[in-house]
Amino acid sequence: MSYQYWSPELETMSRSDLEALQLARLREAVGWALRTTFYRERLAGVGIRESGDIASLADLRRIPYTTKQDLREGFPYGFLSVPREDVVRLHASSGTTGTPTTIYFSRDDIRRWTDNVARCIYGTGCNRSDVFQNMISYGLFTGGLGFHAGGEEVGMLVIPSGSGNTTRQFRLMRDFGTTVVHATPSFLLHVESRMKEEGVSRESIKLRKAFAGAEPYSEDTRRRIEELLKIDVYNSYGLSEMNGPGVAFECQAKDGLHLWEDRYIGEIINPDTLEPVAEGETGELVLTCLCREATPLLRYRTRDLSGFYTGPCACGRTHRRLRRITGRTDDMLIINGVNVFPSQIEEVVMAMKEVGNNYLIVIEKEGVLDRLTVKVEVGTNIFMDDTRPLNALRDKIRSTIQASITINPRVELHEGGSLPVSEGKAKRVMDNRPRDV
Ligand code: ADP
Ligand code: ZN
16 A cells, blocks of 8 residues: 655654654743743742753653643633734534633644644545545534644545534535545444435445544444445544644554644553553553644643554554544443443444444443443344344343443343434433432
8 A cells, every 4th residue: 555645754754853853842832831820830830930941851741730620720711822812713622521621723723733634634545636525513613623624725625514414414425426524433323324214325425435533433333334334434533622633543554543743742641640651551641732832731631541552553654653542531430330431332232233323321220239221223134023133132232241341231222213313422321320419
């Protein structure tokens, strides 16, 4: 395979050159940060008063972590480090886990972010001949405008379709010959389920690629989308605190997500001890943004769980690769004392061919115990009135989940298309247990 690079020099630069660039940019980012009261006080506490106090990359570890809570406390302008007049845009996180947080961009910040997204898109083999339908919500959420700008930068024809409304999405695909889409993996599965109902044949659309992100999904889910829609799916990772999309992305080797280390410094820490984990181990991803002057963030705790692959990538890029993000530290469910990540259940159900494209995890209190129910849509190859195969499937799902998480769930089978779908990030867990007071 021949790989194409958007910025060949930056993407394939030697590790020592990359580290020298990181150090220069870290100093610059510390300089930006020192313009805010928050960082001036935080950094003074560890003896950093000017950017020159960062002598080497190892000095990064002197800097205290910044948390989502810090960002919330600084709302609305606490982290703004340029005059208000120099800000040309703001974005906010979607607030999956609480109050939203706001990020400000200067004109240069937007330019750098756009370049990051263009680098990701181009690295999957897209070019000016592509028609790109951005099936994700526009607005405060960064996925819409971020991918939109990156797509235009590459020179593709960008259709700002937004999310939802599959009928209109199919019409746009057919009318304009869409070749690439961007969506959440759950919306892509929904699109696939709707195709037959809306009478859309695979031959009538030219789709060949999708960027899927904004929420965790398993390798089996990727494979499922690729096989059902007959397209190539690339994992896209980002968060509004780090601009949005364009932080880490899969290349055509599809073997981990390159973290763009000229623009971000990544660390993996143990979320309990806050110490770095051993090379290659899983932990919480901590990111330092080297490319945003208007809202600098140093050693930001993302709460996302991942780890670095060690070793070079077949594509020739030198930027380290993150493993598929399996979820957040705060996604973890404790069910009868057992720690369970929703992704463990997804891995089981999405690997089964008899299972349809949607599922839901429900936890309730039954007496003193927690009760886990997994609701699963069945595939189109299974008939709801044929009890024998249904019972067998139910047993198979139950025993495979139990083997994976040690908890014996109740399994409910539902007809395809009957479980709730969300147009943005999927809500797959309903924890109905009363909260402790
Ligand atoms: P919110 O924190 O409110 O969801 P964002 O819209 O900024 O706000 O979402 C960023 C978060 O989405 C990330 O921190 C991560 O948890 C999740 N996410 C984004 N892309 C991926 C991906 N490819 N795989 C797994 N999780 C992802
Ligand atoms: Zn690669």
